Amino acid sequence: MNAELMARFHGVIPAGGVGTRLWPLSRAAAPKFLHDLTGSGSTLIRATYERLIPLAGDNIMVVTGRAHRTAVLAQLPEISDLNLVLEPDPKDSAAAIGLAAAILYLRNPETIMGSFAADQVIVPVEVFQESVREAIYTAATGKIVTIGIRPTTPSTGFGYIRAGEKLQVSGAPTARDVVEFVEKPNEDTARRYLADGGYLWNAGMFVAPVALMLKHLQRSEPVLYAGLMEIAQAWETGDRVETINRIWPTLPKTAIDYAVAEPAAAAGDVAVIPGVFNWDDVGDFAAIGRLNPASEKTGVTVVGGNPRVYSDNATGVVVTDSKRVIALIGIHDVVVVDTPDALLVTTKEHAQSVKATVEKLKEEGVMDVL
Amino acid sequence: MNAELMARFHGVIPAGGVGTRLWPLSRAAAPKFLHDLTGSGSTLIRATYERLIPLAGDNIMVVTGRAHRTAVLAQLPEISDLNLVLEPDPKDSAAAIGLAAAILYLRNPETIMGSFAADQVIVPVEVFQESVREAIYTAATGKIVTIGIRPTTPSTGFGYIRAGEKLQVSGAPTARDVVEFVEKPNEDTARRYLADGGYLWNAGMFVAPVALMLKHLQRSEPVLYAGLMEIAQAWETGDRVETINRIWPTLPKTAIDYAVAEPAAAAGDVAVIPGVFNWDDVGDFAAIGRLNPASEKTGVTVVGGNPRVYSDNATGVVVTDSKRVIALIGIHDVVVVDTPDALLVTTKEHAQSVKATVEKLKEEGVMDVL
Structure with missing residues (x-):
C-alpha cells in the first residue's frame, strides 16, 4: 500500500x-x-x-x-x-x-x-x-x-x-x-x-x-x-x-x-x-425482503424487531416499529409497513409502484405522512 | 292483526x-x-x-x-x-x-x-x-x-x-x-x-x-x-x-x-x-365486503369512516377505526383490519381462517388483543 x-x-x-x-x-x-x-x-x-x-x-x-x-x-x-x-x-x-x-x-x-x-x-x-x-x-x-x-x-x-x-x-x-x-x-x-x-x-x-x-x-x-x-x-x-x-x-x-x-x-x-x-441500493421493499432472512418458523421476514408478528400460511415482509400484534393469514409475497401514522399494504411484485403512490398522495395534499 | x-x-x-x-x-x-x-x-x-x-x-x-x-x-x-x-x-x-x-x-x-x-x-x-x-x-x-x-x-x-x-x-x-x-x-x-x-x-x-x-x-x-x-x-x-x-x-x-x-x-x-x-350473519370479513358498497372511485370497501384510505390498482376491504393513512397498492381481494393494538392482513378467500389464527394466538398467550 x-x-x-x-x-x-x-x-x-x-x-x-x-x-x-x-x-x-x-x-x-x-x-x-x-x-x-x-x-x-x-x-x-x-x-x-x-x-x-x-x-x-x-x-x-x-x-x-x-x-x-x-x-x-x-x-x-x-x-x-x-x-x-x-x-x-x-x-x-x-x-x-x-x-x-x-x-x-x-x-x-x-x-x-x-x-x-x-x-x-x-x-x-x-x-x-x-x-x-x-x-x-x-x-x-x-x-x-x-x-x-x-x-x-x-x-x-x-x-x-x-x-x-x-x-x-x-x-x-x-x-x-x-x-x-x-x-x-x-x-x-x-x-x-x-x-x-x-x-x-x-x-x-x-x-x-x-x-x-x-x-x-x-x-x-x-x-x-x-x-x-x-x-x-x-x-x-x-x-x-x-x-x-x-x-x-x-x-x-x-x-x-x-x-x-x-x-x-x-x-x-x-x-x-x-x-x-x-x-x-435497497431500492424498494422487495430488496428488504432479499436482504433480511425470513423466519424459519413462519416464512415471513420481519424488519424492526417487533416480536408480535404472527402468520398462518403467509409469506412476505413486515416492517414495523410498533409493538402491535400483526397477523398475516393466507397471503403471499405481501409487504406490510406499519408506522404510527401510515400503513402500507402491497406485494413484492408491486414494490416499485410505491413511488407513484407517494407522488399521488403529494398531489392530493396528504403531506403530514410524506 | x-x-x-x-x-x-x-x-x-x-x-x-x-x-x-x-x-x-x-x-x-x-x-x-x-x-x-x-x-x-x-x-x-x-x-x-x-x-x-x-x-x-x-x-x-x-x-x-x-x-x-x-x-x-x-x-x-x-x-x-x-x-x-x-x-x-x-x-x-x-x-x-x-x-x-x-x-x-x-x-x-x-x-x-x-x-x-x-x-x-x-x-x-x-x-x-x-x-x-x-x-x-x-x-x-x-x-x-x-x-x-x-x-x-x-x-x-x-x-x-x-x-x-x-x-x-x-x-x-x-x-x-x-x-x-x-x-x-x-x-x-x-x-x-x-x-x-x-x-x-x-x-x-x-x-x-x-x-x-x-x-x-x-x-x-x-x-x-x-x-x-x-x-x-x-x-x-x-x-x-x-x-x-x-x-x-x-x-x-x-x-x-x-x-x-x-x-x-x-x-x-x-x-x-x-x-x-x-x-x-356477518360471519367474516368477506361478508363485510358484501354488505358494504365499494368506493366507486377506488374499488375498495372502507368500513369505519376513515377518509385516509388510498389505493392504486387494489380491491378489498379495509376496516379501520384510526385516522392513519392506509395505502393499498397492487393487491386484490385483500382484507386489512386496523385497530390500535392489532393489525390483520388477509384475503377475502381466507376470511374464515381468522378464527383458527385467533385460537393459535390464544394458545400462545397473546391475550391482551383477544
Whole structure:
C-alpha cells in the first residue's frame, strides 16, 4: 500500500434522497439512510461511514440536509463540524458533491475524493475496500474512476457503464477505460447489456482527484462551479452560513452524472473498477425482503424487531416499529409497513409502484405522512 | 292483526358471541354486536332491537354478559333493568335463552317469546316482521317456530332445517312442519340440500310459547331447567344477584339446539316459516365486503369512516377505526383490519381462517388483543 497516496484520500458521503419507494418507513423526516434496513444493528449511513474508516480514517465528509443535522450527528458522533456539510435545501447531486470537492480542493488541491451514497448495502466490506484502493491508484493517474457493479439481472432501474480496454495501472489490475455512460435501458436493451458482459451498473460510486472533478464541473456548469467555489472559500470562516444561505438558492439543480461524469467520459477521463462485492441500493421493499432472512418458523421476514408478528400460511415482509400484534393469514409475497401514522399494504411484485403512490398522495395534499 | 295475540309476544335478544372471525375488530371487550358493520349508523344490536319494536313495543329482553352492561345500555338506553339479563359468564345458548323463557313465564305463562341473535343483518325489515307475525300465529297453535332462511349458496357454515308438509294455520300461510334439524353438512351434502329445495338455513331465530320451551328444556336438561327456574323466581326480588351468582356456575353448558329444538322437532312440535328477506350473519370479513358498497372511485370497501384510505390498482376491504393513512397498492381481494393494538392482513378467500389464527394466538398467550 502506498501510504502517501492513501493520505490524499478523503471520503464523501452524500446523504440525500428520501427513498420514496420505501415509504412510509422512509420519508422526508426520516430518510432511508437513517434506517437499519438489514437487521445489522447499524443504520445505512453508519455502515457507510464505517466502511470508509479503514480507507480514510476521519477524513470523511458528509453532505446532507440541514433538517437531518441532529439525526446524522447521533449516528456519526465523531464527525467534526467542518466535515458536516449542511444543505439549506436539496439541490441534486452536482451541487452536493461539487461543494464537497470545492471545500476539499481548497484544503489541499492534491486530494482524491471518493463519493459513496449513504444508503447502499455492500458486503463483504473488504472486497469493496480493495476496489476502492484500486480506484485510488487509478484516480492518481488522472482519472475519474467509477466503481461499477457486475449486473446480475437485466435491471431497468439503473444506468449502465460501458467498459472499454484494460488500463495498465500499477496497483489497479482490474481498471478499465470507460467508453460511455448509458441511461436506464428498456428491458430488451438491459438483456443485451447483461448478455454482452461489457456493461456494469452505475452505482454512483466514484473516486477522483478533486481538481479533475472541478475542471469538468467548471467547463459544463460554470455558474454552479463559481457559486460552489465562493461557498467553499467562506467555509472555514465566520461567513460560512451567511454565504451558503445567499448563494445556494441561486445554484442550478443538476445531477453529477450530467455535470461531470458524462462529459468526462466523452473526454476520455473516466475509468472503471468492476466491483465484485455484493451491492444493493435497497431500492424498494422487495430488496428488504432479499436482504433480511425470513423466519424459519413462519416464512415471513420481519424488519424492526417487533416480536408480535404472527402468520398462518403467509409469506412476505413486515416492517414495523410498533409493538402491535400483526397477523398475516393466507397471503403471499405481501409487504406490510406499519408506522404510527401510515400503513402500507402491497406485494413484492408491486414494490416499485410505491413511488407513484407517494407522488399521488403529494398531489392530493396528504403531506403530514410524506 | 290479532292484537290480543300480539300482546303476548315478547322479544328476546341473546347478545353473546365474540365473533372471532371478525378479529381484531370483534373481541371479548368489543364483540361483534357492538359494531356497526354495514355503515348504517346503527350497531348490530341497536338494529336488532329496532326491528323488534314494531312487533313487541318495549317488551324486549336482552341477555348479555355482565362485562357488556355499560356498552349495551349505551346502545339501548330505553331498556329497563328487569329486561336486561346479565350473565356472570358465558354459558352457551340454552342457559341464556332458557333463563329469558323462565323469567317471562313467571311474569305471564301465556307469553310467546321470539329469540333473535343480536349480530345479524336483515333487510327489508318489513318482510322480516311479516315472517315473525306468521311465526307468532303458528306458535299460538302450540309450536316452536323457527324462521329459516332460503339458502342461496351450498354453505357448509350453517345447520339446515328440513321442512315438511304445509301446515294449515290462520294468519300463517307459509308455515310448514319441520322434519328435522341437520348439522352443518359437507360440501356435497350442502349441494344436495340446495338442489332439493326443501332445506332452509338455521339462523337460530325462533318464536315459541315460553311454556312449551320450558317443557322441552325440563325434559332434556332437568338440572339446567331447575337452576334457571330458581334464578327466575328470584329475578324480581332483592335476591336476584345473589341467586344468579350462586346457581349460574353450576349450570350445564349446552346449545339451545340440542336442549330444545332437536328434541322438540323429534316430538313433532316444531314448525318453520321460510324467510324470504335478505339475511346475513356477518360471519367474516368477506361478508363485510358484501354488505358494504365499494368506493366507486377506488374499488375498495372502507368500513369505519376513515377518509385516509388510498389505493392504486387494489380491491378489498379495509376496516379501520384510526385516522392513519392506509395505502393499498397492487393487491386484490385483500382484507386489512386496523385497530390500535392489532393489525390483520388477509384475503377475502381466507376470511374464515381468522378464527383458527385467533385460537393459535390464544394458545400462545397473546391475550391482551383477544
